[in-house]
Amino acid sequence: MAENINNTTDGLIDKIILWFYKNDVDVPPNTVTSSSDSSEWTRFRDIEIEIIEEAYQESKADVLLDKHRIDLKNLMQIRLDDNKKQGSVKREIVSGRTKCLRQGRFSGAPVITSEAISSTTYGNFDSWCPFLRSWLMSSAGKRAWLHFPSCIEACAQGIIQEAFQHDSNSNSEAAFMAKKIRQCVGRSQLEVSKLCIHFYTKDSFLYDVLNKALRELDLSKLETLGPLGYLIGAYSRGAQEFVGTVYRGMELKYSEIEQYKCAIGMWKTWPAYTSTSKNRKMAEFYGNTLFVIEITDNKLSAPRTFDISNISSFPAEEEVLLPAGACFQIINVTQNREQKYIIDIQI
Template sequence: MPNPINPKKPYLENYPSFLREVSKYFDVPKSSSAFELLDEQRLILLEKAAQGLIMEGKKLGKQREAEWMARELVKVKAIYEYEITTNTVQRSIARDLEVYHVCAHLYTMESFLYKEINALMRLDGDMEYKELLMSKVPTYGPFAYLLFWKRGVRKEASEKTLTVYRCANLSDELIQQYKEKYYRGMFATFPAFTSTSRNRAKAVQFGNVLFVIDIDVLKGEDVSLYSDYPDEEEVILHAGFTFEIQSCKFDGRTNKWIMHLKDHQL
């Protein structure tokens, strides 16, 4: 799981625009709940994602790392193309999951990828960086879209909700913004993907703020099975996760702020 975050702004008031811009640029659906992503569209996104990572990796002096990740995307693209010939609903879902598993594995690696994508997506809503954000739609956009787009199949499990945890290093100013949002009772949104853990003890090791987050199980993906760090019990919240602040208290015992967030649809 990434190190504690230290963003310029902790959340958005509105839904983020980056993935919408990706959907327009590549002419793919805006919402996984309303539309299917066609096989041809997924293949194009895999190809563009591989190309985009190489382009961005070169700029950062991480060409070999980027080329390795691109090869992983090309491999799963080839498997996807082959399996299209098995045209059943079951195989269609399996193909989609294979793509997601590869993307999730790449995202959870200790590399430039998760750092750059999240730093970029947290700029959403800041007009000063709008041009930079839009310039990355062709390169980082396809990968971010594939990571976001996992076919929603509700788990056959007793739990429909889940509590996850995340620590962050926040300035006094940003903590105050959360407190004000809590007092006003308004919704807020995380614009980027948010790494959390099922394990409170793992999360609490870092930062001066502990987020305790109640989510619908469909709003996050447990990636521990395909992560480089399975012991972290990582759950990735979807980009655009919208929440309400239930409480915001300082815990003198742990010397941390404890912020209880709740999925706005619960």
């Protein structure tokens, strides 16, 4: 949603840049349009904002999105298939501080798995997730693991292919992300991982398709999403593990809450990447259930959780990312005075 005012990978909480548009209207010939009509402003999607802002900073006259040309000189958006349909656009610098977390990112209910393979998470991140294990065992995964530049290219190509298959008018966004990832050839794996996490924190088709593939163990997506999932997880190799307590608010059905009650003392996993926050107050904003997640210090494992607030486009969310497939133990399920369920788990 937001482009950081200073740098796309080193965000400051204070200020962010947003771009907005008004809906297309039919403009009669020789009509002077006005930006003062009463229609509401709509925020561009996260990656679209990055695309527009980059063109703006480079003093370009215009920039193309999937369905529109953005005229940066006259601050207009024009339909590519009908130039009579136009609308105003505007750029705003706003406070980066937030009072609540993004609902889709921090309050969706992750799928709880059956009994975890082991009672804790040891070893490297790529041994925890069946999807990533399958990719690494494939010929494409072995090739990418042995030759890192081929992993970068496979990641870029996969993003473009997924955008085409997703059919959500995201091709320009995918091309932009692929271009940035390809520019990382010759850089360290940690830098590439940071960029992939930065894009993952955006609200885009990429977040949805990756986590869906991980949750459903969709092996048909190995070629397109395996490299991306691997590069996000590979951040753990150079990151310092976050140890402490994080939170996630969710709206759970009664049957789902009963699942957790029946599993007290057991070890489970969430198969997809899971966003949590260090800020309890913001996490409590959504849902009827609050997960209180204690992350313990485990010297026998690679980092299992990492603070990505300095990489995220939304640093004020204080996000700590749980890797796909990390194991947790369900400690207790209670209700507080406000009748909100509190589920205590330990990693």
